[in-house]
Amino acid sequence: MSGWLGPAEWQAVALSLRVALVATCLSLPFGIAVAYILARYRFPGHALLNGLVHLPLILPPVVTGYLLLLSFGPQAPLGGLLESLGLGVAFRWTGAALAAAIMAFPLMVRAIRLTLEAVDPKLEEVAGTLGASRLRVFVTITLPLTLPGILTGAVLAFAKAMGEFGATITFVSNIPGETRTVPSAIYAFLQVPGGEGSAWRLVIVSVVVAMGALLVSEILARRVAARIGGRDA
Amino acid sequence: MLEVSVRHAFPGFTLDAAFEAPAGVTALFGRSGAGKTSVVKAAAGVLKAQQARICVDGTVLEDTGAGLRLKVSDRRIGYVFQEPRLFPHMNVRANLRYGMRGGEMDPVVEMLGIGDLLDRRPNALSGGEAQRVAIGRALLSEPRLLLLDEPLAALDDARKAEILPFLERLRDEAGVPMLYVSHSIAEIARLATTVVAMEAGCVARVGAAEDVLSDPDVSPILGVREAGALIRARIARHHADGLTELSCAGGSLWLPRLDQGEGAEVRVRIMAQDVMLSASPPDGISALNILPVRLTTLRQGDGPGVMVQLLAGDDRILARVTRRSAEAMGLRDNWRGYAVIKSVAVAAENISRA
Numbered sequence: 001m002s003g004w005l006g007p008a009e010w011q012a013v014a015l016s017l018r019v020a021l022v023a024t025c026l027s028l029p030f031g032i033a034v035a036y037i038l039a040r041y042r043f044p045g046h047a048l049l050n051g052l053v054h055l056p057l058i059l060p061p062v063v064t065g066y067l068l069l070l071s072f073g074p075q076a077p078l079g080g081l082l083e084s085l086g087l088g089v090a091f092r093w094t095g096a097a098l099a100a101a102i103m104a105f106p107l108m109v110r111a112i113r114l115t116l117e118a119v120d121p122k123l124e125e126v127a128g129t130l131g132a133s134r135l136r137v138f139v140t141i142t143l144p145l146t147l148p149g150i151l152t153g154a155v156l157a158f159a160k161a162m163g164e165f166g167a168t169i170t171f172v173s174n175i176p177g178e179t180r181t182v183p184s185a186i187y188a189f190l191q192v193p194g195g196e197g198s199a200w201r202l203v204i205v206s207v208v209v210a211m212g213a214l215l216v217s218e219i220l221a222r223r224v225a226a227r228i229g230g231r232d233a
Numbered sequence: 234m235l236e237v238s239v240r241h242a243f244p245g246f247t248l249d250a251a252f253e254a255p256a257g258v259t260a261l262f263g264r265s266g267a268g269k270t271s272v273v274k275a276a277a278g279v280l281k282a283q284q285a286r287i288c289v290d291g292t293v294l295e296d297t298g299a300g301l302r303l304k305v306s307d308r309r310i311g312y313v314f315q316e317p318r319l320f321p322h323m324n325v326r327a328n329l330r331y332g333m334r335g336g337e338m339d340p341v342v343e344m345l346g347i348g349d350l351l352d353r354r355p356n357a358l359s360g361g362e363a364q365r366v367a368i369g370r371a372l373l374s375e376p377r378l379l380l381l382d383e384p385l386a387a388l389d390d391a392r393k394a395e396i397l398p399f400l401e402r403l404r405d406e407a408g409v410p411m412l413y414v415s416h417s418i419a420e421i422a423r424l425a426t427t428v429v430a431m432e433a434g435c436v437a438r439v440g441a442a443e444d445v446l447s448d449p450d451v452s453p454i455l456g457v458r459e460a461g462a463l464i465r466a467r468i469a470r471h472h473a474d475g476l477t478e479l480s481c482a483g484g485s486l487w488l489p490r491l492d493q494g495e496g497a498e499v500r501v502r503i504m505a506q507d508v509m510l511s512a513s514p515p516d517g518i519s520a521l522n523i524l525p526v527r528l529t530t531l532r533q534g535d536g537p538g539v540m541v542q543l544l545a546g547d548d549r550i551l552a553r554v555t556r557r558s559a560e561a562m563g564l565r566d567n568w569r570g571y572a573v574i575k576s577v578a579v580a581a582e583n584i585s586r587a
Contacts, residue, residue: 122318128305129277129312130332130374140331144322227322 005205009198011177012185013205019093019181020161023101024108024154031105031153032146035112040121057106061166068099068171095172096179100161107160108153115149116142148221155217159210182206235259235378235410236288239275248272248282248434257426258404258411260442262418263454267431269414273380276412277312278305289378289410311371311379311409315386317363319355325366326351332374344406345369345399361392365399372407379403379411385420393420400424418459422446422502430454447549449532449540452505460540461504462550468497476521483524483545486574505540508552509573512562522574526550531564539564543572550574 005013038050056064072079073090082088089095119142127137143150165183172179174188186202189195238251248268252259261269274280276287278295281302287294293301294308311332319328325347329338342348345365355363364384371379381400385393397420404411404424415421421428421442428445430438438451443463445451452460466481471490479486479501486501493499515523526543533539539559541552552572554564562570 120318122314122316123320125279125305126312126314126318127320127331129279129308129310130370131306131309131334132332133306141320 005201006198008176009185009201012180012182012202015093015096015177015179016162016181016183019097019100020158022094023097023104023161024158026097027101027105027108027157028150028154031108031112031157032143032150035109035116035153036142038109039113039116053109054106056103056167061103061164062170064103065099065167065170068095068102068167072098072171089172091172091175091179093172093178096164096168096181097161099167099171100164101157103164103167104157104160108157111153111156112146112149115146115152119145148224151220151224152217155213155220159213162209162213163206234288234290235412236286237272237276237412238284238286239272239282240284241271241275241280241282243271246434248275250429250431250434250436252429252436252439254410254427254429254439256408256410258413258424259427259429260421260425261412261414261429261431262416262421263431263437265416268434269431270382271434272431273312273382273412273414276378277310277380278303278308279312292377294377309375309377311374311376313364313367313371313379313381313384315383317355317360317367319358319363319366319370321355323355324351325353325355325358328355328366329370329373332370334375336373336375338373341369341372344402359392360388361395364388364392364396368396368399368403372403372409376409379409381411381413383414383416385415385417397423418446418455418461419502422461422463422500443549446502447542447551449530449542449551452532452540452551453534458506459504460506460551460553461502462548463500463502464545464548464550466499466501468493468495468499470495481545482547483526483550486524487521503550503574505551505553507575508543508550509575510541510543510552510554510558510562510564511571511573514571515573518573520573520575524550524572524574526570526572528564528566528568528570531559531566545572 034053038046069090070076072082072095074080074083074088079088079090089098123141124137127141132140163183165187168179168181169184174180174184180188182202182205186199189199189202234256235254239248241248248271250268250272261272263269271280275282275285282297284297286296286298295302320331329342345368347362347365347369350358350362350366358366368384385396388396401424413424425442428440428442429436430445430451432454437454438445438448443465447462464481466479466486468491469478469480469485471477475490476487477491479488479499481501491499524545526545528541529544529549530542531539533556537555537557538553539556541554541564543550543552550572
């Protein structure tokens, strides 16, 4: 593959894969937790939390990126603190992962929450009567029955993270080898004469990755659903 | 020994029920909306009642007066619902193992006849099989108290007949106290040691199954069509003509052949509407089962019927007659006569081992 792709193109693909993978894996526990809270609890501020989670889906990505820059930039208190700990994210690939995670979060939470809401609370209730603690009920009943949604959510988030552009370029710019992901690279190649060939190859990679992700999630979800057996089947 | 006392105000309905029951099956009986399920939920701790005291064999599960309320998972109660609620992502074996406390699985599996199902998924089970697995799963958690909330209501008659014998074995062999909710008198007559009749959130009557079911005052709660007494009898002889002779306190009853051996104790349910009264010994009629009786209670209903409690030996039976007949025959306390029980009235499904 590296023979077909030029070094700059390959660098962008490898970086995008890394950014998307890190963004997905690190946000997954939070995604499950937020989906669980939204699905199972009613509290003052429920609508606010729900809105906050979905905000990146509705806001212009540039706005999200700008807000990230304001919060995590070197001049911001939070960004400065992370910088002093050696964990600064501004203009680094980790910042690209953070932007991608936030932009993909609504999709992930939505997919997990939908499946969670379909898990019958009566099953959790009966597990409790059998002596299982709340943690054990979550790990042995809730989580396995939510697995199809978790897989779907993770794959969707991965695909979304691969393609994130607006927030990323606003927050961490377009630095080759550090923050130039596939979409940023396509954009950059299109700005220079003779860059169309490279851009096209990256477009094909994007399409293949996105389609592949959707296919994989579909197959996994179906296989897991068959294993679980379904309540009504 | 089971002590239950629950008080909880729902919007538009107040539950205020208290009863004590000895070991065995305690049946909660009443119309839908009488509060039976709420009592069971409070016993399980699923319903956090405003005031409750739940005590099983000396162990206090909840005493709001003393500020004690064990968590659901700490109560060691087995809860079987109307629907099996098996975990769909586990096979039968894993479902059974879920609440196990280190005991043996085999005796329970054998008692419930689910040995061939262990490797199956819940969605490959019939309704009756799934419910048996659910009962087994609850039992294997070694509960202090088994709560059964209409466990047979969702099943057809054939599946009910498949499970009832297992519940009887459970009562006779497992020794776990059971709180059993049902609105089927046939089930209660078969299983219950103690009957708690509930009406509008309160306990209307508690007592031994024989006493409560033969009480004319309870029959409006049961529904007059379903009213019927429960008596104990012993199998005296199997006769060559295919009939089994039972001896009960008031005399002999003949039934189509029963499976149990001679000397076995059985419970016989006699429906009130299947009992006729006669002032003199009836002669030349086809009914075989005629017992001399003495009238103890006469209860006027709202309609044209009268519910009559009769003493046959020590056994109480109920008869439903019209008010017109009662007046014509001069029925009153201590009236002596004969109860004619249509032999078909002693239906096989209502006979169980005592």
